[in-house]
Amino acid sequence: MPAEDAGTVLPASGPAGIPPGAAHHRTAGDGWVQCACGRRHWGRLGAAGLLLARRDAAGEPVAVVLQHRAPWSDQGGTWGVPGGALAPEEAPEDGALREAAEEAGIDPGHVRVLGTVELVHPDWSYTTVLADEHEPVTPSATDAESVEVRWVPVGDVVALPLLPAFADAWPDLLDRLRRSGR
Numbered sequence: 170m171p172a173e174d175a176g177t178v179l180p181a182s183g184p185a186g187i188p189p190g191a192a193h194h195r196t197a198g199d200g201w202v203q204c205a206c207g208r209r210h211w212g213r214l215g216a217a218g219l220l221l222a223r224r225d226a227a228g229e230p231v232a233v234v235l236q237h238r239a240p241w242s243d244q245g246g247t248w249g250v251p252g253g254a255l256a257p258e259e260a261p262e263d264g265a266l267r268e269a270a271e272e273a274g275i276d277p278g279h280v281r282v283l284g285t286v287e288l289v290h291p292d293w294s295y296t297t298v299l300a301d302e303h304e305p306v307t308p309s310a311t312d313a314e315s316v317e318v319r320w321v322p323v324g325d326v327v328a329l330p331l332l333p334a335f336a337d338a339w340p341d342l343l344d345r346l347r348r349s350g351r
């Protein structure tokens with residue numbers, strides 16, 4: 170069934186062309202924002218993602234869950250955190266947990282939210298929700314937006330081809346994870 174036949178049509182270029190038949194969860198928040206920063210961003214109401222950390226016995230973060238994004242998606246092929254557009258009246262924490270469940274099979278009951286970091290643009294914002302693994306989490310690619318989702322050792326993160334915005338944010342996010350575990 171061609172996607173064009175659907176009554177609710179994806180925005181002109183969705184998170185790029187979504188393959189016919191691909192599992193994709195839509196909300197009224199899906200869509201592009203043309204931002205005064207000169208770029209466009211996904212999520213009419215903003216977006217949020219989950220940065221989930223695993224700690225060692227000393228409380229140091231040793232690994233985080235990252236998503237290898239599908240090649241057809243926006244900035245595809247890169248690695249970032251599971252996340253996506255916020256739904257109407259959805260708190261960033263809730264949106265990040267919903268997306269992490271949809272895209273990465275992460276049970277929200279197995280994580281403990283530590284706090285949020287908001288990146289504010291003129292017409293858009295992105296909230297990174299920092300969380301700890303509370304019960305064992307075995308992430309997996311559970312929808313078409315992910316090629317792979319897995320625990321990545323903290324020291325290996327920068328060796329991956331990261332989503333540029335995540336690469337910029339990573340040093341500060343890791344620092345916050347380290348401080349929040351104490």
Ligand SMILES: [Zn+2]
Binds near residue numbers: 291292293
């Ligand atoms: Zn912007």
